[in-house]
Amino acid sequence: MRIDILTLFPEMFEGVLGSSILGKASERGIVEYNVTNFRDYSESKHGTVDDTPYGGGGGMVLKPEPLFRAVEAVTTDAKPRVILMCPQGKPYQQKLAEELAQEEHLVFICGHYEGYDERIREHLVTDEISIGDYVLTGGELAAMVVIDSIVRLQPGALGNQISAVEDSFSTGLLEHPHYTRPAEFRGWKVPDILLSGHHANIVRWRLKESLRRTKARRPELLEQLEMNEDMKKLLLELEQEEKNSGLSSE
Known part of the structure; x- marks a missing residue:
């Protein structure tokens, strides 16, 4: 280029x-x-x-x-x-x-x-x-x-090209949270699922957290997104969690 x-x-x-x-x-x-x-x-x-x-x-x-x-x-x-x-x-x-x-x-x-x-x-x-x-x-x-x-989108520009694919907005969603070592810092722990080594569960967790973050911070992006069945199920889970949280706080 x-x-x-x-x-x-x-x-x-x-x-x-x-x-x-x-x-x-x-x-x-x-x-x-x-x-x-x-x-x-x-x-x-x-x-x-x-x-x-x-x-x-x-x-x-x-x-x-x-x-x-x-x-x-x-x-x-x-x-x-x-x-x-x-x-x-x-x-x-x-x-x-x-x-x-x-x-x-x-x-x-x-x-x-x-x-x-x-x-x-x-x-x-x-x-x-x-x-x-x-x-x-x-x-x-x-x-x-x-x-x-x-x-940064040019092939070879980033050390890890997957980074560009997973960035916020590239998928239509905000990016999921990231963690690195140490596993516990000042009493704050990394989510157990990220330490589990179970790749499929980690992928699902990341997608759910991307949806959670987008719903909370940029809900208008969800209106523009073409969601697959997995995304729809995860959104329903999030909505149910919010309802349960509201009931527990009452």
């Missing part, structure tokens, strides 16, 4: 792209990062990339010329997915991360100032993505979030 990042602040990406999973993925040749300052593609001798909006108003708007030229410069034979990081974009979710992880070439546009010339949205980008209903000073941090979520 090749990832191009167009930004006015390329230094922001140095530590992130060179560290941890992102850095190792690059070292292994799994992904190639290219960070470009799109100010270099300005037609102005002063490197101007923004201007006041037509019709008046506060703030500055990014001009179309530098971004169009920058994207064209990094584009190879095949047209890449060109992603605009924008609070007006599609809310980012794991399903989209999995979709983008299948692409060979991604281009991220990280803007600043008040906004973008609308022609950038209409004629240059293929995707507009938002990581949440809040406003950042620029698209760099948002792009880092999206890139991290995509790169």
